[in-house]
Amino acid sequence: MELLIEGIKQAFMLIFTGDPLVIEATVGSLKTSGSAVIISLLLGVPLGLLLALTRFPGRNVFVSIINAGMGLPPVVVGLFVAVFLWRSGPLGSLELMYTMPAMVIAQVVIALPLVAGLTTSAIQQLNPKLRLQALALGATKGQMLYTLIKEARLMTFAAVIAGFGAIISEVGAVLMVGGNISGQTRVLTTAIVEEVGKGEFSEAIALSIILLSLTFLATYGLTYYQQKGVGK
Amino acid sequence: MRKKYKALVLFAVIAALVVSNCLAPLTIAGAARSEKVLILATTTSTKDTGLLDYLLPIFKKKTGITVKSIAVGSGQALTMGQRGDADVLLVHSPAQEKTFMSKGYGKTRKDVMYNYFVIIGPKNDPAKVKTAPDALTAFKRIAAAKAKFVSRGDNSGTNTKELGFWKAAGATPSGSWYMKTGQGMAATIRIANEKNAYTLTDEGTYLVQKKSISLELLLKKTKDLKNQYGVITVNPAKHSFVNYNGAVRFSDFLTSREGQRLIGSYGTKKYGKTLFVPNAKK
Numbered sequence: 001m002e003l004l005i006e007g008i009k010q011a012f013m014l015i016f017t018g019d020p021l022v023i024e025a026t027v028g029s030l031k032t033s034g035s036a037v038i039i040s041l042l043l044g045v046p047l048g049l050l051l052a053l054t055r056f057p058g059r060n061v062f063v064s065i066i067n068a069g070m071g072l073p074p075v076v077v078g079l080f081v082a083v084f085l086w087r088s089g090p091l092g093s094l095e096l097m098y099t100m101p102a103m104v105i106a107q108v109v110i111a112l113p114l115v116a117g118l119t120t121s122a123i124q125q126l127n128p129k130l131r132l133q134a135l136a137l138g139a140t141k142g143q144m145l146y147t148l149i150k151e152a153r154l155m156t157f158a159a160v161i162a163g164f165g166a167i168i169s170e171v172g173a174v175l176m177v178g179g180n181i182s183g184q185t186r187v188l189t190t191a192i193v194e195e196v197g198k199g200e201f202s203e204a205i206a207l208s209i210i211l212l213s214l215t216f217l218a219t220y221g222l223t224y225y226q227q228k229g230v231g232k
Numbered sequence: 233m234r235k236k237y238k239a240l241v242l243f244a245v246i247a248a249l250v251v252s253n254c255l256a257p258l259t260i261a262g263a264a265r266s267e268k269v270l271i272l273a274t275t276t277s278t279k280d281t282g283l284l285d286y287l288l289p290i291f292k293k294k295t296g297i298t299v300k301s302i303a304v305g306s307g308q309a310l311t312m313g314q315r316g317d318a319d320v321l322l323v324h325s326p327a328q329e330k331t332f333m334s335k336g337y338g339k340t341r342k343d344v345m346y347n348y349f350v351i352i353g354p355k356n357d358p359a360k361v362k363t364a365p366d367a368l369t370a371f372k373r374i375a376a377a378k379a380k381f382v383s384r385g386d387n388s389g390t391n392t393k394e395l396g397f398w399k400a401a402g403a404t405p406s407g408s409w410y411m412k413t414g415q416g417m418a419a420t421i422r423i424a425n426e427k428n429a430y431t432l433t434d435e436g437t438y439l440v441q442k443k444s445i446s447l448e449l450l451l452k453k454t455k456d457l458k459n460q461y462g463v464i465t466v467n468p469a470k471h472s473f474v475n476y477n478g479a480v481r482f483s484d485f486l487t488s489r490e491g492q493r494l495i496g497s498y499g500t501k502k503y504g505k506t507l508f509v510p511n512a513k514k
Contacts, residue, residue: 034250087473088315097317098271098300179302182285197280197418199444 011206036107048119069113078173111163122155273318279303305388316471325389353430375403380429385412487512
Protein backbone atom coordinates (compact mmCIF):
# COMPACT_ATOMS: atom_id res chain seq x y z
CA MET A 1 0.00 0.00 0.00
CA GLU A 2 2.83 2.30 0.92
CA LEU A 3 4.29 1.53 -2.47
CA LEU A 4 1.15 2.67 -4.20
CA ILE A 5 0.91 5.96 -2.32
CA GLU A 6 4.59 6.65 -2.79
CA GLY A 7 4.23 5.64 -6.42
CA ILE A 8 1.34 7.98 -7.03
CA LYS A 9 3.19 10.85 -5.37
CA GLN A 10 6.26 10.26 -7.52
CA ALA A 11 4.05 9.73 -10.51
CA PHE A 12 2.69 13.24 -10.31
CA MET A 13 6.22 14.58 -9.88
CA LEU A 14 7.31 12.77 -13.03
CA ILE A 15 4.29 13.95 -14.96
CA PHE A 16 4.62 17.59 -13.99
CA THR A 17 8.37 17.79 -14.42
CA GLY A 18 7.97 16.33 -17.90
CA ASP A 19 10.05 13.20 -17.40
CA PRO A 20 11.49 12.26 -20.82
CA LEU A 21 10.46 8.61 -20.61
CA VAL A 22 6.91 9.57 -19.69
CA ILE A 23 6.67 12.02 -22.59
CA GLU A 24 8.21 9.61 -25.06
CA ALA A 25 5.85 6.79 -24.15
CA THR A 26 2.79 9.03 -24.15
CA VAL A 27 3.57 10.51 -27.55
CA GLY A 28 4.32 7.03 -28.87
CA SER A 29 0.99 5.70 -27.68
CA LEU A 30 -0.99 8.60 -29.11
CA LYS A 31 0.79 8.40 -32.44
CA THR A 32 0.36 4.68 -32.98
CA SER A 33 -3.11 4.21 -31.55
CA GLY A 34 -4.32 7.49 -33.09
CA SER A 35 -3.10 6.48 -36.55
CA ALA A 36 -4.47 2.99 -36.18
CA VAL A 37 -7.91 4.14 -35.12
CA ILE A 38 -8.11 6.62 -38.00
CA ILE A 39 -7.06 4.02 -40.53
CA SER A 40 -9.51 1.52 -39.06
CA LEU A 41 -12.24 4.11 -39.37
CA LEU A 42 -11.39 4.91 -43.00
CA LEU A 43 -11.35 1.23 -43.91
CA GLY A 44 -13.92 -0.09 -41.49
CA VAL A 45 -16.86 2.24 -42.15
CA PRO A 46 -16.98 1.65 -45.94
CA LEU A 47 -16.52 -2.06 -45.31
CA GLY A 48 -19.36 -2.01 -42.80
CA LEU A 49 -21.60 -0.13 -45.25
CA LEU A 50 -20.81 -2.62 -47.98
CA LEU A 51 -21.61 -5.57 -45.78
CA ALA A 52 -24.81 -4.01 -44.52
CA LEU A 53 -26.19 -2.89 -47.86
CA THR A 54 -25.18 -5.55 -50.31
CA ARG A 55 -25.82 -9.24 -50.68
CA PHE A 56 -23.26 -11.50 -52.27
CA PRO A 57 -22.46 -15.19 -52.02
CA GLY A 58 -20.39 -15.96 -48.96
CA ARG A 59 -21.46 -12.77 -47.26
CA ASN A 60 -22.61 -14.55 -44.13
CA VAL A 61 -19.28 -16.27 -43.76
CA PHE A 62 -17.54 -12.94 -44.21
CA VAL A 63 -19.70 -11.23 -41.60
CA SER A 64 -19.08 -14.10 -39.19
CA ILE A 65 -15.35 -13.76 -39.71
CA ILE A 66 -15.54 -10.03 -38.95
CA ASN A 67 -17.63 -10.69 -35.86
CA ALA A 68 -15.25 -13.36 -34.64
CA GLY A 69 -12.43 -10.91 -35.36
CA MET A 70 -13.82 -8.55 -32.72
CA GLY A 71 -12.44 -10.92 -30.13
CA LEU A 72 -9.08 -11.61 -31.77
CA PRO A 73 -6.44 -12.22 -29.11
CA PRO A 74 -3.89 -9.42 -29.60
CA VAL A 75 -0.86 -11.64 -29.02
CA VAL A 76 -2.02 -13.88 -31.84
CA VAL A 77 -2.33 -10.84 -34.08
CA GLY A 78 1.15 -9.78 -32.99
CA LEU A 79 2.59 -13.17 -33.80
CA PHE A 80 1.07 -13.35 -37.27
CA VAL A 81 2.04 -9.80 -38.15
CA ALA A 82 5.55 -10.59 -36.91
CA VAL A 83 5.76 -13.73 -39.02
CA PHE A 84 4.93 -11.65 -42.09
CA LEU A 85 7.22 -8.76 -41.25
CA TRP A 86 10.30 -10.57 -40.03
CA ARG A 87 13.13 -10.21 -42.46
CA SER A 88 12.88 -13.91 -43.15
CA GLY A 89 9.13 -13.50 -43.77
CA PRO A 90 7.26 -12.73 -47.00
CA LEU A 91 7.17 -8.96 -46.38
CA GLY A 92 10.63 -8.81 -44.83
CA SER A 93 12.09 -6.65 -47.56
CA LEU A 94 9.92 -3.73 -46.42
CA GLU A 95 12.01 -3.59 -43.22
CA LEU A 96 9.00 -2.75 -41.12
CA MET A 97 9.64 -5.02 -38.15
CA TYR A 98 10.34 -3.11 -34.94
CA THR A 99 9.03 0.18 -36.32
CA MET A 100 5.94 2.22 -35.58
CA PRO A 101 4.22 1.31 -38.86
CA ALA A 102 4.47 -2.34 -37.83
CA MET A 103 2.71 -1.50 -34.58
CA VAL A 104 0.05 0.46 -36.45
CA ILE A 105 -0.54 -2.52 -38.76
CA ALA A 106 -1.06 -4.84 -35.79
CA GLN A 107 -3.37 -2.34 -34.12
CA VAL A 108 -5.40 -1.87 -37.29
CA VAL A 109 -5.85 -5.64 -37.50
CA ILE A 110 -7.18 -5.57 -33.94
CA ALA A 111 -9.42 -2.51 -34.34
CA LEU A 112 -10.70 -2.99 -37.89
CA PRO A 113 -13.10 -5.88 -37.14
CA LEU A 114 -14.54 -3.86 -34.26
CA VAL A 115 -15.20 -0.83 -36.44
CA ALA A 116 -16.44 -2.79 -39.45
CA GLY A 117 -18.58 -5.18 -37.40
CA LEU A 118 -20.22 -2.50 -35.29
CA THR A 119 -20.84 -0.33 -38.35
CA THR A 120 -22.48 -3.23 -40.15
CA SER A 121 -24.88 -3.89 -37.31
CA ALA A 122 -25.52 -0.18 -36.85
CA ILE A 123 -26.56 0.29 -40.47
CA GLN A 124 -28.60 -2.88 -40.45
CA GLN A 125 -30.52 -1.70 -37.42
CA LEU A 126 -31.72 1.38 -39.26
CA ASN A 127 -35.20 1.34 -40.63
CA PRO A 128 -34.87 -0.02 -44.19
CA LYS A 129 -37.45 2.51 -45.32
CA LEU A 130 -34.99 5.29 -44.65
CA ARG A 131 -32.92 4.23 -47.60
CA LEU A 132 -35.86 4.14 -49.97
CA GLN A 133 -37.14 7.41 -48.64
CA ALA A 134 -33.85 9.13 -49.22
CA LEU A 135 -33.66 7.81 -52.76
CA ALA A 136 -37.30 8.73 -53.40
CA LEU A 137 -36.57 12.28 -52.29
CA GLY A 138 -34.02 12.44 -55.05
CA ALA A 139 -30.83 11.78 -53.07
CA THR A 140 -27.87 10.55 -55.04
CA LYS A 141 -26.25 7.33 -53.92
CA GLY A 142 -23.54 9.27 -52.10
CA GLN A 143 -26.08 11.42 -50.30
CA MET A 144 -28.03 8.33 -49.36
CA LEU A 145 -24.93 6.73 -47.82
CA TYR A 146 -24.12 9.94 -45.99
CA THR A 147 -27.64 9.97 -44.53
CA LEU A 148 -27.26 6.40 -43.37
CA ILE A 149 -23.93 7.05 -41.68
CA LYS A 150 -25.35 10.16 -40.06
CA GLU A 151 -28.25 8.18 -38.70
CA ALA A 152 -25.98 5.41 -37.48
CA ARG A 153 -23.35 7.71 -36.03
CA LEU A 154 -24.02 6.76 -32.43
CA MET A 155 -22.98 3.21 -33.11
CA THR A 156 -20.11 4.32 -35.31
CA PHE A 157 -18.79 6.39 -32.43
CA ALA A 158 -19.18 3.40 -30.16
CA ALA A 159 -17.07 1.49 -32.67
CA VAL A 160 -14.35 4.12 -32.54
CA ILE A 161 -14.39 4.17 -28.76
CA ALA A 162 -14.20 0.40 -28.60
CA GLY A 163 -11.41 0.28 -31.16
CA PHE A 164 -9.34 2.99 -29.52
CA GLY A 165 -9.79 1.48 -26.07
CA ALA A 166 -8.75 -1.91 -27.34
CA ILE A 167 -5.53 -0.79 -28.96
CA ILE A 168 -4.20 1.86 -26.62
CA SER A 169 -4.38 -0.54 -23.70
CA GLU A 170 -2.94 -3.48 -25.59
CA VAL A 171 0.56 -4.71 -24.88
CA GLY A 172 1.15 -8.18 -26.35
CA ALA A 173 1.01 -7.31 -30.03
CA VAL A 174 2.86 -4.01 -29.91
CA LEU A 175 5.62 -5.52 -27.80
CA MET A 176 6.06 -8.33 -30.28
CA VAL A 177 6.18 -6.26 -33.45
CA GLY A 178 7.55 -3.04 -31.95
CA GLY A 179 10.12 -4.45 -29.57
CA ASN A 180 9.79 -1.59 -27.05
CA ILE A 181 12.91 0.12 -28.36
CA SER A 182 13.71 3.26 -26.45
CA GLY A 183 13.48 6.37 -28.58
CA GLN A 184 11.68 4.51 -31.36
CA THR A 185 8.87 2.16 -30.55
CA ARG A 186 8.22 2.63 -26.87
CA VAL A 187 4.59 3.18 -25.94
CA LEU A 188 2.87 3.45 -22.56
CA THR A 189 1.93 -0.19 -22.16
CA THR A 190 5.31 -1.61 -23.18
CA ALA A 191 7.11 0.98 -21.07
CA ILE A 192 5.03 -0.11 -18.06
CA VAL A 193 6.10 -3.71 -18.60
CA GLU A 194 9.72 -2.61 -18.86
CA GLU A 195 9.68 -0.43 -15.76
CA VAL A 196 8.07 -3.20 -13.71
CA GLY A 197 10.80 -5.50 -15.00
CA LYS A 198 13.41 -3.06 -13.76
CA GLY A 199 11.68 -2.73 -10.40
CA GLU A 200 11.01 0.98 -11.03
CA PHE A 201 7.50 0.95 -9.70
CA SER A 202 6.95 4.68 -9.41
CA GLU A 203 7.76 5.18 -13.08
CA ALA A 204 5.41 2.31 -13.86
CA ILE A 205 2.63 3.81 -11.77
CA ALA A 206 3.16 7.22 -13.36
CA LEU A 207 2.82 5.69 -16.80
CA SER A 208 -0.26 3.77 -15.69
CA ILE A 209 -1.93 6.93 -14.45
CA ILE A 210 -1.27 8.64 -17.76
CA LEU A 211 -2.59 5.65 -19.68
CA LEU A 212 -5.76 5.60 -17.60
CA SER A 213 -6.26 9.35 -17.97
CA LEU A 214 -5.69 9.22 -21.72
CA THR A 215 -8.12 6.38 -22.20
CA PHE A 216 -10.67 8.15 -20.08
CA LEU A 217 -10.24 11.52 -21.79
CA ALA A 218 -10.48 10.04 -25.25
CA THR A 219 -13.51 8.01 -24.35
CA TYR A 220 -15.06 10.98 -22.61
CA GLY A 221 -14.51 13.21 -25.62
CA LEU A 222 -15.98 10.71 -28.02
CA THR A 223 -18.89 9.91 -25.72
CA TYR A 224 -19.62 13.61 -25.32
CA TYR A 225 -19.70 14.07 -29.05
CA GLN A 226 -21.80 10.95 -29.42
CA GLN A 227 -24.35 11.91 -26.79
CA LYS A 228 -24.72 15.38 -28.28
CA GLY A 229 -26.60 13.70 -31.08
CA VAL A 230 -29.04 11.94 -28.78
CA GLY A 231 -32.60 13.17 -28.81
CA LYS A 232 -32.20 15.43 -31.83
CA MET B 233 -23.92 23.30 -41.39
CA ARG B 234 -20.86 25.36 -42.04
CA LYS B 235 -19.58 24.70 -38.55
CA LYS B 236 -19.89 21.00 -39.15
CA TYR B 237 -17.73 21.19 -42.26
CA LYS B 238 -15.12 23.10 -40.35
CA ALA B 239 -14.99 20.36 -37.74
CA LEU B 240 -14.76 17.77 -40.48
CA VAL B 241 -11.91 19.56 -42.23
CA LEU B 242 -10.10 20.00 -38.95
CA PHE B 243 -10.49 16.33 -38.20
CA ALA B 244 -9.22 15.40 -41.66
CA VAL B 245 -6.16 17.63 -41.29
CA ILE B 246 -5.31 16.23 -37.86
CA ALA B 247 -5.86 12.71 -39.10
CA ALA B 248 -3.61 13.23 -42.11
CA LEU B 249 -0.89 14.76 -39.94
CA VAL B 250 -0.94 11.99 -37.36
CA VAL B 251 -0.99 9.20 -39.89
CA SER B 252 1.70 10.64 -42.16
CA ASN B 253 3.92 11.44 -39.21
CA CYS B 254 3.70 7.92 -37.96
CA LEU B 255 4.05 6.23 -41.31
CA ALA B 256 7.00 8.33 -42.44
CA PRO B 257 9.50 5.53 -41.77
CA LEU B 258 7.58 3.45 -44.28
CA THR B 259 8.73 5.51 -47.24
CA ILE B 260 12.26 5.62 -45.94
CA ALA B 261 12.28 1.89 -45.49
CA GLY B 262 10.84 1.34 -48.91
CA ALA B 263 13.26 3.67 -50.65
CA ALA B 264 16.53 2.12 -49.64
CA ARG B 265 17.69 -0.72 -47.50
CA SER B 266 19.47 1.30 -44.94
CA GLU B 267 22.85 0.42 -43.55
CA LYS B 268 22.18 2.72 -40.68
CA VAL B 269 19.87 0.40 -38.79
CA LEU B 270 21.14 -2.59 -36.91
CA ILE B 271 19.01 -5.18 -35.18
CA LEU B 272 20.58 -6.52 -32.00
CA ALA B 273 19.02 -9.55 -30.37
CA THR B 274 20.14 -9.85 -26.81
CA THR B 275 19.34 -11.26 -23.40
CA THR B 276 16.99 -9.59 -20.98
CA SER B 277 19.82 -8.95 -18.54
CA THR B 278 21.62 -6.43 -20.76
CA LYS B 279 18.42 -4.42 -21.07
CA ASP B 280 17.06 -4.80 -17.54
CA THR B 281 20.36 -3.65 -16.07
CA GLY B 282 20.30 -0.55 -18.27
CA LEU B 283 23.65 -1.37 -19.89
CA LEU B 284 22.31 -1.06 -23.42
CA ASP B 285 20.56 2.24 -22.76
CA TYR B 286 23.98 3.43 -21.67
CA LEU B 287 26.05 2.04 -24.55
CA LEU B 288 23.81 2.43 -27.58
CA PRO B 289 23.60 6.25 -27.68
CA ILE B 290 27.40 6.40 -27.54
CA PHE B 291 27.63 3.90 -30.40
CA LYS B 292 25.15 5.93 -32.40
CA LYS B 293 27.12 9.10 -31.89
CA LYS B 294 30.29 7.42 -33.10
CA THR B 295 28.91 5.60 -36.11
CA GLY B 296 25.52 7.10 -36.94
CA ILE B 297 24.03 3.61 -36.69
CA THR B 298 20.73 3.23 -34.88
CA VAL B 299 20.61 -0.02 -32.96
CA LYS B 300 17.26 -1.67 -32.44
CA SER B 301 17.80 -3.87 -29.43
CA ILE B 302 15.33 -6.66 -28.89
CA ALA B 303 15.56 -8.14 -25.42
CA VAL B 304 14.67 -11.81 -25.41
CA GLY B 305 16.27 -14.87 -23.86
CA SER B 306 19.58 -16.06 -25.34
CA GLY B 307 17.85 -19.06 -26.90
CA GLN B 308 15.38 -16.89 -28.76
CA ALA B 309 18.12 -14.42 -29.70
CA LEU B 310 20.08 -17.25 -31.33
CA THR B 311 16.98 -18.40 -33.20
CA MET B 312 16.53 -14.86 -34.51
CA GLY B 313 20.11 -14.91 -35.70
CA GLN B 314 19.61 -18.28 -37.33
CA ARG B 315 16.69 -16.91 -39.35
CA GLY B 316 18.52 -13.69 -40.16
CA ASP B 317 15.99 -11.62 -38.25
CA ALA B 318 18.83 -10.05 -36.29
CA ASP B 319 22.20 -8.76 -37.48
CA VAL B 320 24.19 -9.13 -34.30
CA LEU B 321 23.71 -11.02 -31.05
CA LEU B 322 24.88 -10.31 -27.52
CA VAL B 323 24.21 -13.49 -25.60
CA HIS B 324 25.41 -15.62 -22.70
CA SER B 325 24.88 -19.26 -23.41
CA PRO B 326 28.25 -20.77 -24.38
CA ALA B 327 26.96 -24.26 -25.18
CA GLN B 328 24.21 -23.00 -27.47
CA GLU B 329 26.58 -20.45 -29.01
CA LYS B 330 29.00 -23.23 -29.91
CA THR B 331 26.34 -25.14 -31.81
CA PHE B 332 25.25 -21.92 -33.49
CA MET B 333 28.78 -21.21 -34.71
CA SER B 334 29.51 -24.77 -35.80
CA LYS B 335 26.41 -24.79 -37.96
CA GLY B 336 27.68 -21.71 -39.73
CA TYR B 337 24.93 -19.34 -38.64
CA GLY B 338 27.43 -16.96 -37.10
CA LYS B 339 30.41 -15.38 -38.81
CA THR B 340 32.44 -14.26 -35.81
CA ARG B 341 32.14 -14.69 -32.06
CA LYS B 342 34.07 -12.70 -29.50
CA ASP B 343 34.08 -12.66 -25.73
CA VAL B 344 32.86 -9.32 -24.41
CA MET B 345 32.43 -9.45 -20.67
CA TYR B 346 31.46 -11.68 -17.80
CA ASN B 347 29.86 -11.57 -14.44
CA TYR B 348 28.61 -14.29 -12.18
CA PHE B 349 25.39 -16.09 -11.79
CA VAL B 350 24.22 -16.12 -8.20
CA ILE B 351 21.83 -18.33 -6.30
CA ILE B 352 19.31 -16.39 -4.29
CA GLY B 353 16.76 -17.86 -1.94
CA PRO B 354 14.85 -17.62 1.31
CA LYS B 355 16.56 -16.28 4.40
CA ASN B 356 16.21 -19.51 6.39
CA ASP B 357 17.89 -21.42 3.54
CA PRO B 358 16.23 -24.85 4.00
CA ALA B 359 18.57 -26.55 1.51
CA LYS B 360 21.73 -25.07 3.08
CA VAL B 361 22.92 -23.49 -0.14
CA LYS B 362 24.96 -20.95 1.75
CA THR B 363 27.50 -23.50 2.92
CA ALA B 364 27.81 -25.27 -0.43
CA PRO B 365 31.35 -25.22 -1.87
CA ASP B 366 30.05 -24.77 -5.42
CA ALA B 367 26.83 -24.39 -7.38
CA LEU B 368 26.64 -28.05 -8.34
CA THR B 369 26.52 -29.07 -4.69
CA ALA B 370 23.92 -26.40 -4.05
CA PHE B 371 21.69 -27.76 -6.81
CA LYS B 372 22.13 -31.30 -5.45
CA ARG B 373 21.03 -30.11 -2.02
CA ILE B 374 18.02 -28.24 -3.41
CA ALA B 375 16.92 -31.32 -5.35
CA ALA B 376 17.42 -33.60 -2.33
CA ALA B 377 15.45 -31.28 -0.05
CA LYS B 378 12.82 -30.68 -2.75
CA ALA B 379 13.08 -27.03 -1.76
CA LYS B 380 11.01 -24.62 -3.83
CA PHE B 381 12.85 -23.47 -6.95
CA VAL B 382 11.68 -21.06 -9.61
CA SER B 383 13.07 -21.58 -13.10
CA ARG B 384 12.98 -19.27 -16.12
CA GLY B 385 11.90 -22.22 -18.26
CA ASP B 386 12.34 -20.07 -21.37
CA ASN B 387 15.36 -21.54 -23.08
CA SER B 388 17.43 -18.49 -22.12
CA GLY B 389 21.11 -18.53 -21.23
CA THR B 390 20.30 -18.60 -17.53
CA ASN B 391 17.78 -21.38 -18.05
CA THR B 392 20.29 -23.42 -20.06
CA LYS B 393 22.87 -22.96 -17.32
CA GLU B 394 20.36 -24.06 -14.69
CA LEU B 395 19.32 -27.16 -16.64
CA GLY B 396 22.99 -28.03 -17.02
CA PHE B 397 23.35 -28.04 -13.23
CA TRP B 398 20.35 -30.32 -12.75
CA LYS B 399 21.73 -32.70 -15.31
CA ALA B 400 25.18 -32.74 -13.73
CA ALA B 401 23.53 -33.26 -10.35
CA GLY B 402 21.70 -36.27 -11.74
CA ALA B 403 18.35 -34.76 -10.79
CA THR B 404 15.20 -34.38 -12.84
CA PRO B 405 13.49 -31.26 -11.57
CA SER B 406 9.76 -31.80 -11.54
CA GLY B 407 6.93 -31.82 -9.07
CA SER B 408 5.32 -29.07 -7.10
CA TRP B 409 8.60 -27.66 -5.77
CA TYR B 410 9.83 -26.81 -9.26
CA MET B 411 8.10 -23.91 -11.00
CA LYS B 412 8.72 -22.61 -14.50
CA THR B 413 7.76 -19.01 -15.26
CA GLY B 414 8.55 -18.72 -18.96
CA GLN B 415 9.43 -15.08 -18.33
CA GLY B 416 12.45 -12.82 -18.19
CA MET B 417 14.90 -12.68 -15.30
CA ALA B 418 13.45 -9.72 -13.47
CA ALA B 419 9.94 -11.17 -13.55
CA THR B 420 11.27 -14.55 -12.45
CA ILE B 421 13.07 -13.03 -9.47
CA ARG B 422 9.88 -11.30 -8.41
CA ILE B 423 7.94 -14.55 -8.63
CA ALA B 424 10.61 -16.39 -6.65
CA ASN B 425 10.38 -13.62 -4.08
CA GLU B 426 6.64 -14.02 -3.69
CA LYS B 427 6.96 -17.81 -3.50
CA ASN B 428 9.92 -17.59 -1.13
CA ALA B 429 11.84 -19.91 -3.41
CA TYR B 430 15.38 -20.37 -4.72
CA THR B 431 16.37 -19.20 -8.16
CA LEU B 432 19.44 -18.83 -10.34
CA THR B 433 20.01 -15.34 -11.73
CA ASP B 434 22.72 -13.24 -13.27
CA GLU B 435 24.21 -10.93 -10.70
CA GLY B 436 23.40 -7.74 -12.61
CA THR B 437 19.67 -8.31 -12.65
CA TYR B 438 19.79 -9.34 -9.00
CA LEU B 439 21.53 -6.10 -8.01
CA VAL B 440 18.87 -4.08 -9.81
CA GLN B 441 16.06 -5.97 -8.07
CA LYS B 442 17.79 -6.27 -4.70
CA LYS B 443 16.22 -3.23 -3.13
CA SER B 444 12.68 -4.49 -3.50
CA ILE B 445 12.94 -8.18 -2.65
CA SER B 446 13.40 -10.13 0.56
CA LEU B 447 15.33 -13.08 -0.88
CA GLU B 448 18.98 -13.25 0.07
CA LEU B 449 22.12 -13.75 -1.90
CA LEU B 450 23.24 -17.24 -0.86
CA LEU B 451 25.95 -18.36 -3.24
CA LYS B 452 28.20 -16.33 -5.47
CA LYS B 453 31.49 -16.26 -7.32
CA THR B 454 32.12 -19.98 -7.37
CA LYS B 455 33.99 -21.11 -10.47
CA ASP B 456 31.00 -22.92 -11.92
CA LEU B 457 28.83 -19.79 -11.73
CA LYS B 458 30.82 -17.75 -14.22
CA ASN B 459 28.60 -16.09 -16.80
CA GLN B 460 30.34 -15.25 -20.07
CA TYR B 461 28.78 -12.91 -22.62
CA GLY B 462 29.75 -13.04 -26.26
CA VAL B 463 28.99 -10.96 -29.33
CA ILE B 464 28.18 -12.83 -32.53
CA THR B 465 27.85 -11.40 -36.01
CA VAL B 466 25.28 -13.22 -38.11
CA ASN B 467 26.76 -14.91 -41.16
CA PRO B 468 25.85 -12.89 -44.30
CA ALA B 469 26.49 -16.02 -46.39
CA LYS B 470 23.35 -17.53 -44.85
CA HIS B 471 21.18 -14.44 -45.24
CA SER B 472 22.28 -11.86 -47.79
CA PHE B 473 20.00 -9.24 -46.26
CA VAL B 474 21.68 -8.91 -42.88
CA ASN B 475 23.57 -5.72 -42.10
CA TYR B 476 26.95 -7.38 -41.72
CA ASN B 477 29.05 -4.22 -41.87
CA GLY B 478 27.03 -2.67 -39.07
CA ALA B 479 27.29 -5.88 -37.07
CA VAL B 480 31.08 -5.87 -37.39
CA ARG B 481 31.26 -2.27 -36.26
CA PHE B 482 29.11 -3.06 -33.24
CA SER B 483 31.16 -6.12 -32.38
CA ASP B 484 34.37 -4.07 -32.76
CA PHE B 485 32.92 -1.31 -30.61
CA LEU B 486 32.07 -3.63 -27.71
CA THR B 487 35.49 -5.23 -27.77
CA SER B 488 37.43 -2.01 -28.38
CA ARG B 489 39.38 -0.35 -25.61
CA GLU B 490 36.72 2.34 -25.30
CA GLY B 491 33.82 -0.09 -25.29
CA GLN B 492 35.51 -2.24 -22.68
CA ARG B 493 36.19 0.77 -20.50
CA LEU B 494 32.53 1.86 -20.74
CA ILE B 495 31.31 -1.61 -19.82
CA GLY B 496 33.71 -1.84 -16.89
CA SER B 497 32.62 1.47 -15.44
CA TYR B 498 28.89 0.94 -15.88
CA GLY B 499 26.87 0.67 -12.71
CA THR B 500 29.55 1.79 -10.24
CA LYS B 501 27.65 4.95 -9.47
CA LYS B 502 24.21 3.45 -9.04
CA TYR B 503 25.01 0.07 -7.52
CA GLY B 504 28.38 0.71 -5.93
CA LYS B 505 30.02 -1.99 -8.02
CA THR B 506 30.49 -2.93 -11.63
CA LEU B 507 27.81 -5.15 -13.08
CA PHE B 508 29.93 -6.57 -15.90
CA VAL B 509 33.64 -7.27 -16.04
CA PRO B 510 35.05 -6.61 -19.52
CA ASN B 511 37.23 -9.45 -20.81
CA ALA B 512 37.57 -9.14 -24.58
CA LYS B 513 40.79 -10.62 -25.89
CA LYS B 514 43.26 -7.96 -26.89
